[in-house]
Amino acid sequence: MLLNIKNLHVSIQGKEIIKGLNLSVNKGEIHAIMGPNGTGKSTLAAAITGREGYEITKGEIIYKGQVINDWSPEKRANEGVFMSFQYPIEIPGVSMTNFMRTALNAQREYKKLPPISAGEFLKKMESKKKLVEIHSKLTNRSVNEGFSGGEKKKNEIFQMAMLEPELAILDETDSGLDIDALKVVAKGVNQLKSKENAFIVITHYQRLLDYIVPDFVHVMYNGKIVKSGGKGLALELESQGYEWIKEQFDD
Amino acid sequence: MADEKKEKEMLEDVTSGEYKYGFVTDIETDQAPKGLSEDIIRLISHKKNEPEWLLEFRLKAYRHWLTMEEPNWALLHHPPINYQDIIYYSAPKKKKELNSLDEVDPELLDTFNKLGISLEEQKHLAGVAVDAVVDSVSVKTTFKDTLAKHDIIFCSFSEAVRDYPDLVKKYFATVVPYTDNYFAALNAAVFTDGSFCYIPKGVRCPIELSTYFRINAANTGQFERTLLVADEGSYVSYLEGCTAPQRDENQLHAAVVELIAMKDAEIKYSTVQNWYPGDKNGKGGIYNFVTKRGICKGDRAKISWTQVETGSAITWKYPSCILKGDYSVGEFYSVAVTNNYQQADTGTKMIHLGKNTKSTIISKGISAGKSNNSYRGLVRVSKKADNARNFSQCDSLLLGDKCGAHTFPYIKTANPNAIVEHEATTSKISEDQLFYCQQRGIDMEKAIGLIVNGYAKQVLKKLPMEFAVEAQKLLAITLEGSVG
Ligand SMILES: Nc1ncnc2c1ncn2[C@@H]1O[C@H](COP(=O)(O)OP(=O)(O)O)[C@@H](O)[C@H]1O
């Protein structure tokens, strides 16, 4: 098992947001997590990636057989956990190229590998840029600065392609994307997908799941996974909305 | 909140890097006794075989200094300086005149190697002429031949006094007279050496001129004097870089730099300042009181100051431009980083006298630890300076919540046509940016470095290539991980 989350409780500033969540993900699988806004999907992603301020009050996150509750965010990243941010942040003055090279070399240093050579790095950049149909000039610009919404999301997938994670969490990567950008994102995921990695795709709409076909769909509500199923569950949610979930699970 | 506390601890941890250049070069020195008097000034002048006029100048400056008081308007705090407890003359003992690098004291070369700026390398690879000033006396000037071909003069100040007395007399102390301020008067009285540079009419200096200053002997105040003249239509880029060995006593430094750009001439003056900032508890460190000023004497002249200030316990420094010629241009690009107990009060003055003069000020202050970082700037437009324009942008970045950032922009315009724009921002490194980096595998220390270098990029990119790399490393070292 790649990821095993057991009875997870997460609080932000003393307020419990995740309230006893269980989830297991095997290599080679794609899991979709759906659910209404404010239900804790991003909080779950933050807890898995180790963001400060997201306090695990109970339960365990087990990744590749180890409890990672106390691991630093960068250790998790270097062990292969990647997140495509719902709101990618701008870092003025830091070029994408410099940023990516720093990230890649951090990962290599962690794995006790020498820094990547300039030539090798550029080659890798070129091939991954093609994969996500990203313009050359985008990588010369500062990280996310002045990027359109679509460019920011493509840029996240580009970084994922560069870092080749074992567990990738896509937090509403589809929100605000037009159909062409959506296809590019999906193409990126589908090409990277292998028997050795897994994806958790957080989404509000089932639209993305037409292009990224999930093995499992989970419905999250009020800090818990309340229903799991196959791809059919997504279609059900699409046609019936979240109201029936709310009715069923509101106390 | 526990997490907040953790973050603070981490920030402190990554911003507390020890000074890396704290080593002492053991070169025999020839020192004057401690203290300042007319006799000491006569001794300095005598040691340097100076002409009578220069001794007279020094004595006049000294007598004037005695009537002055230390300025106290800057946002700086330090115990009183005992000017009688300072050694005003110290020179490495020279056995003979040096003709090539091979003759330079191997220990000195080793010092440069530790700094990663081996003269050898610079000479062969970078094409930089290096005039290394160690303990006040120029030890070696390289690339003299190349420069001679273009009739460029680049030598120590003492040599200039001896070999080019007319040029020196014509320009010396015309931009910064000894009456200018307390520290300029002190410098005029006791300066021991420095650099002199003259670019003749129409000459584009083919190499970056570079001086590495280094404070070396214990208790030695440094009083450098730099005079740079770019004659009509000439161009020069000048680099000044400094590091100092670790010391417990505070060391006073009061340099004076004068730039003169004639009609259509351009001077680019870049500084990377990394003197010993004192330890984590604020003990020791250099007191850096510098007067730097340039004058655009002729029409269309241009002077550009770029500085990266990472060192010193105290920095008091306002590189300025007097824009006298019509259409002349003044620029000031600055990054000042303070950490631990460092204090910096730095900025610029742009004095618009000519018509259609233009100035740009870009200042980036970065404060960490318990440090204080102030921008102090003056833009003055005289009555006659029709259509003068200034743009100022002063940004402050705070790391942690125990440091301070302050901005004191003064604007005085006597001309209704002047356009003066001022923008200022204060920001903190955002937690979102840090987490974004960390999520990509970059640790906190490297992340802060990356973000801070990005923040300072507008200024760093103004530096010559080989300097920019060193400057980036310095930012990282100064904030150690909080600046990668
Ligand atoms: N930084 C924060 N501080 C306080 N409350 C937060 C913070 N982030 C999220 N929350 C709260 O946690 C709940 C879940 O948010 P989130 O995980 O973003 O939901 P989703 O991604 O499912 O829309 C919401 O009620 C939100 O207001």
Ligand SMILES: [Mg+2]
């Ligand atoms: Mg969300």
